[in-house]
Amino acid sequence: MGNQELPRRERERLRHRQEILDAALALFSEKGFHNVSMHEIARKAEFAVGTVYKFFENKEDLYKALVLEQAEKFHRALTEAIEGSVDEIEKIRNYVRVKGEVFAANVSMIRLYFAETRGASFNIKAGLDSHIRKRYEKFLRRLASVFESGIRKRRFKRIADPYHLAVAIDSLVNAFLFLWLEAPDRHPYPDDPDVILNILFKGLVDT
Amino acid sequence: MGNQELPRRERERLRHRQEILDAALALFSEKGFHNVSMHEIARKAEFAVGTVYKFFENKEDLYKALVLEQAEKFHRALTEAIEGSVDEIEKIRNYVRVKGEVFAANVSMIRLYFAETRGASFNIKAGLDSHIRKRYEKFLRRLASVFESGIRKRRFKRIADPYHLAVAIDSLVNAFLFLWLEAPDRHPYPDDPDVILNILFKGLVDT
Amino acid sequence: MGNQELPRRERERLRHRQEILDAALALFSEKGFHNVSMHEIARKAEFAVGTVYKFFENKEDLYKALVLEQAEKFHRALTEAIEGSVDEIEKIRNYVRVKGEVFAANVSMIRLYFAETRGASFNIKAGLDSHIRKRYEKFLRRLASVFESGIRKRRFKRIADPYHLAVAIDSLVNAFLFLWLEAPDRHPYPDDPDVILNILFKGLVDT
Amino acid sequence: MGNQELPRRERERLRHRQEILDAALALFSEKGFHNVSMHEIARKAEFAVGTVYKFFENKEDLYKALVLEQAEKFHRALTEAIEGSVDEIEKIRNYVRVKGEVFAANVSMIRLYFAETRGASFNIKAGLDSHIRKRYEKFLRRLASVFESGIRKRRFKRIADPYHLAVAIDSLVNAFLFLWLEAPDRHPYPDDPDVILNILFKGLVDT
DNA sequence: GATGAATGAGTTTTCATTCAT
DNA sequence: GATGAATGAAAACTCATTCAT
Numbered sequence: 001m002g003n004q005e006l007p008r009r010e011r012e013r014l015r016h017r018q019e020i021l022d023a024a025l026a027l028f029s030e031k032g033f034h035n036v037s038m039h040e041i042a043r044k045a046e047f048a049v050g051t052v053y054k055f056f057e058n059k060e061d062l063y064k065a066l067v068l069e070q071a072e073k074f075h076r077a078l079t080e081a082i083e084g085s086v087d088e089i090e091k092i093r094n095y096v097r098v099k100g101e102v103f104a105a106n107v108s109m110i111r112l113y114f115a116e117t118r119g120a121s122f123n124i125k126a127g128l129d130s131h132i133r134k135r136y137e138k139f140l141r142r143l144a145s146v147f148e149s150g151i152r153k154r155r156f157k158r159i160a161d162p163y164h165l166a167v168a169i170d171s172l173v174n175a176f177l178f179l180w181l182e183a184p185d186r187h188p189y190p191d192d193p194d195v196i197l198n199i200l201f202k203g204l205v206d207t
Numbered sequence: 208m209g210n211q212e213l214p215r216r217e218r219e220r221l222r223h224r225q226e227i228l229d230a231a232l233a234l235f236s237e238k239g240f241h242n243v244s245m246h247e248i249a250r251k252a253e254f255a256v257g258t259v260y261k262f263f264e265n266k267e268d269l270y271k272a273l274v275l276e277q278a279e280k281f282h283r284a285l286t287e288a289i290e291g292s293v294d295e296i297e298k299i300r301n302y303v304r305v306k307g308e309v310f311a312a313n314v315s316m317i318r319l320y321f322a323e324t325r326g327a328s329f330n331i332k333a334g335l336d337s338h339i340r341k342r343y344e345k346f347l348r349r350l351a352s353v354f355e356s357g358i359r360k361r362r363f364k365r366i367a368d369p370y371h372l373a374v375a376i377d378s379l380v381n382a383f384l385f386l387w388l389e390a391p392d393r394h395p396y397p398d399d400p401d402v403i404l405n406i407l408f409k410g411l412v413d414t
Numbered sequence: 415m416g417n418q419e420l421p422r423r424e425r426e427r428l429r430h431r432q433e434i435l436d437a438a439l440a441l442f443s444e445k446g447f448h449n450v451s452m453h454e455i456a457r458k459a460e461f462a463v464g465t466v467y468k469f470f471e472n473k474e475d476l477y478k479a480l481v482l483e484q485a486e487k488f489h490r491a492l493t494e495a496i497e498g499s500v501d502e503i504e505k506i507r508n509y510v511r512v513k514g515e516v517f518a519a520n521v522s523m524i525r526l527y528f529a530e531t532r533g534a535s536f537n538i539k540a541g542l543d544s545h546i547r548k549r550y551e552k553f554l555r556r557l558a559s560v561f562e563s564g565i566r567k568r569r570f571k572r573i574a575d576p577y578h579l580a581v582a583i584d585s586l587v588n589a590f591l592f593l594w595l596e597a598p599d600r601h602p603y604p605d606d607p608d609v610i611l612n613i614l615f616k617g618l619v620d621t
Numbered sequence: 622m623g624n625q626e627l628p629r630r631e632r633e634r635l636r637h638r639q640e641i642l643d644a645a646l647a648l649f650s651e652k653g654f655h656n657v658s659m660h661e662i663a664r665k666a667e668f669a670v671g672t673v674y675k676f677f678e679n680k681e682d683l684y685k686a687l688v689l690e691q692a693e694k695f696h697r698a699l700t701e702a703i704e705g706s707v708d709e710i711e712k713i714r715n716y717v718r719v720k721g722e723v724f725a726a727n728v729s730m731i732r733l734y735f736a737e738t739r740g741a742s743f744n745i746k747a748g749l750d751s752h753i754r755k756r757y758e759k760f761l762r763r764l765a766s767v768f769e770s771g772i773r774k775r776r777f778k779r780i781a782d783p784y785h786l787a788v789a790i791d792s793l794v795n796a797f798l799f800l801w802l803e804a805p806d807r808h809p810y811p812d813d814p815d816v817i818l819n820i821l822f823k824g825l826v827d828t
Numbered sequence: 829g830a831t832g833a834a835t836g837a838g839t840t841t842t843c844a845t846t847c848a849t
Numbered sequence: 850g851a852t853g854a855a856t857g858a859a860a861a862c863t864c865a866t867t868c869a870t
Contacts, residue, residue, distance in 0.1 A: 009850095012850095033241075034240075037842085037843060042853095047851075049845085050845095050847085051851055053844095053846080058844075058845075059845090133389075156412060157409065157411055159405055159406065159409040159410075160402070160406050164406065165411070168379055168382065171379055172375055172378055174378065175374045175375065175377070176374070199366060199372065199375050201411045201412040202364065202412070203407075203408055204364055204366055205296070205362070205364070205409070206364060215870095216832085219833085220833080223833085244861080245860080245861060246859095246860080254834075255835045255836055256835090257835055257836065258833075258835075260861090261834080265862075423852095423853085430855095448655035451838080451839060453839080462855060463841080463856090463857075464842080464854095464855070464856055467840095467841070467842080468854070473840070503826070571825055573819055573823040574816075581796045581797075582820050585792040585793055586789055588792065589788045590788070593788065612780050614825045616780040617780075618780055618821045619710070619822040619823070630829095637829095659866080660864075660865090668831090669831040669832055670831085670865090670866085671829095671868085672831070674865095674866070680864095680865065680866090
């Protein structure tokens with residue numbers, strides 16, 4: 001929104017840029033950074049290579065722009081999810097639900113996301129790496145603070161360090177998303193967040 | 208064992224093969240498949256390129272041999288860990304401890320491991336992929352059966368599907384390993400498995 | 415002809431393609447397929463290697479394009495030669511003359527021609543092979559039909575199978591061209607076709 | 622003959638050398654000089670590469686020895702053929718018959734022979750070339766002298782230069798051998814030499 | 829003499845990037 | 850801004866040849 005106020009030229013520019021990013025996302029997510037050529041991206045976006053270089057300094061730059069854009073969108077959605085309620089348990093439930101929704105709506109972005117946050121980010125030269133990881137950690141700390149305040153309010157028991165709880169819930173959700181990604185039929189992502197959350201909420205061992 | 212009985216020539220051959228694999232592991236784990244050249248591997252192993260090709264048909268073949276060898280070693284260690292005791296809780300504790308130990312002893316193998324089981328395995332052409340994933344899943348099912356028998360024996364409460372519990376504990380351990388990998392000082396892998404396990408064992412929410 | 419109407423870009427492209435083919439012809443004909451490298455061809459054509467690969471998928475592809483182009487040109491000229499007159503003897507004379515002319519004008523193409531029709535075409539992988547041989551045989555059958563109609567009209571005596579006569583005259587002409595190729599001074603290709611033809615036309619043995 | 626007198630060691634050496642040459646002949650004739658590796662030859666001969674190098678300085682050397690040996694054998698047979706009779710016509714008939722027989726008995730040698738006398742001898746670096754060509758030319762001159770003496774004795778008409786007649790008969794025979802080589806069923810090499818010779822002996826055109 | 833592991837120069841091919849139009 | 854031909858460095862891979870055992 002607000003784009004209407006830009007001069008026509010600028011609007012077109014931005015649209016072309018976006019078309020290139022879209023083509024790149026589809027290709028990178030399918031084949032990985034090294035198995036996609038700039039010509040391929042240009043062809044898919046229906047531009048000449050030279051044009052792609054008008055928008056992005058080089059291949060890495062294009063990749064970074066892409067990943068940053070996706071990460072931005074993604075973390076914004078998640079942050080909103082945990083801010084949409086006052087109740088901590090509800091925040092967590094929201095987080096599980098929204099992460100599932102965002103992923104389902106952007107399947108091709110997931111592979112990039114996993115490639116960049118978990119393992120194998122040696123795909124590309126450093127730099128991107130640390131930027132994304134920092135943003136990711138920032139979100140984890142925000143998630144940790146939800147647990148912290150939940151513990152203070154006695155909604156949660158103090159069974160572990162809040163940051164560890166954040167890491168735990170995040171890795172648990174990722175694991176379920178992974179299952180779903182590999183075999184959507186055999187492992188559908190649960191509609192009810194509690195299917196996942198119970199694993200943490202209810203104790204496994206009687207005491 | 209038994210290698211002593213091989214003729215000298217053969218023993219040397221195997222040693223040289225191993226030297227090449229070692230060099231390749233170090234490089235792949237540091238930079239990723241596509242950012243390592245065969246010449247680089249040869250140089251690090253102190254052989255000529257041609258020699259590397261005497262042992263491995265091509266770059267992919269070398270990579271596969273490497274990953275398979277590592278995965279084999281890794282899964283064998285983990286399988287032993289959960290078979291070393293009769294008590295289910297003890298099996299799980301063992302698993303957490305051993306996975307930490309194996310990783311600590313083979314840091315450079317971890318990146319490969321994560322690259323191949325989680326995300327971004329589009330680095331390389333298929334085949335390896337499915338082989339490793341299958342072995343991984345096989346282990347997960349074995350872990351699930353530990354939970355299953357634990358539930359039957361009332362050592363565990365039936366809070367979730369056993370396979371999901373296996374996935375959960377595995378992802379939780381991975382998450383801690385990841386933290387440690389990124390910042391060993393800030394996030395040491397806990398000596399006491401219960402630091403991790405309590406997150407699952409004790410319920411977060413009072414009921 | 416007609417090329418004038420092509421857009422400039424396209425005309426340039428075709429010219430560059432031709433320059434590469436010319437360089438390749440000179441080199442292949444001098445040294446043979448395996449003793450010429452793509453870099454060598456590029457250098458001779460005054461382009462970078464990459465450019466050569468823009469025009470031809472790979473080395474074999476370039477070679478095929480070259481040989482096919484030459485064979486096309488060559489067989490067209492010969493076919494015209496035997497169709498330029500109604501008299502069968504004159505057709506054969508024409509054929510001998512034109513084959514000599516075409517060869518004299520395209521010395522470097524001859525070696526390729528001999529390499530591909532006679533012996534040693536195992537230089538390169540199959541396919542080209544059969545294509546050229548078929549075209550060659552087609553021409554021989556056309557030549558045979560000249561003898562056949564000549565025999566029917568009693569211009570020739572029925573001393574042998576017409577196809578054998580075609581093979582005979584063709585091999586005879588090749589033999590003279592070979593002599594000339596090896597020692598142009600000692601064995602000039604005769605201006606008068608009858609120097610060659612008399613060997614077939616006049617009987618060697620009195621009956 | 623005479624080999625029995627050599628010491629055992631020497632006899633073995635020669636036998637091994639011959640086994641290597643045999644393996645090389647089979648391979649070169651099937652695939653051509655550049656598509657056969659020294660390892661391939663060694664494997665086929667059931668020796669190690671090093672052993673092959675004990676007998677032949679390098680690949681070219683091996684090839685030369687092979688071709689020279691074959692050419693020697695071949696030209697000896699042909700020379701004997703034209704010396705086995707006093708009558709010139711009979712000499713020529715003998716030559717046609719024997720060339721057919723020798724080829725039929727050594728099919729794999731033919732391809733090498735054609736590769737080296739006709740076309741495409743740029744397979745390998747010069748030297749061999751000229752040696753073989755000289756021997757070949759020497760034979761042609763001997764054949765020419767048969768025609769010359771035949772003409773003097775009025776067995777042949779003086780329709781062309783005797784050397785040209787030699788070249789003509791040789792190329793004609795080669796052409797028939799080629800037809801046979803490509804399609805033995807469709808084009809059997811004639812039992813009766815006169816099927817070929819009539820093309821030269823009887824005049825095609827009435828005078 | 830025989831072996832075969834090791835060598836490394838040389839070849840084909842790809843692809844990110846530039847730049848004249 | 851857009852184009853796409855041209856570039857050339859760099860990578861994978863081959864194979865004739867050597868030499869220690």
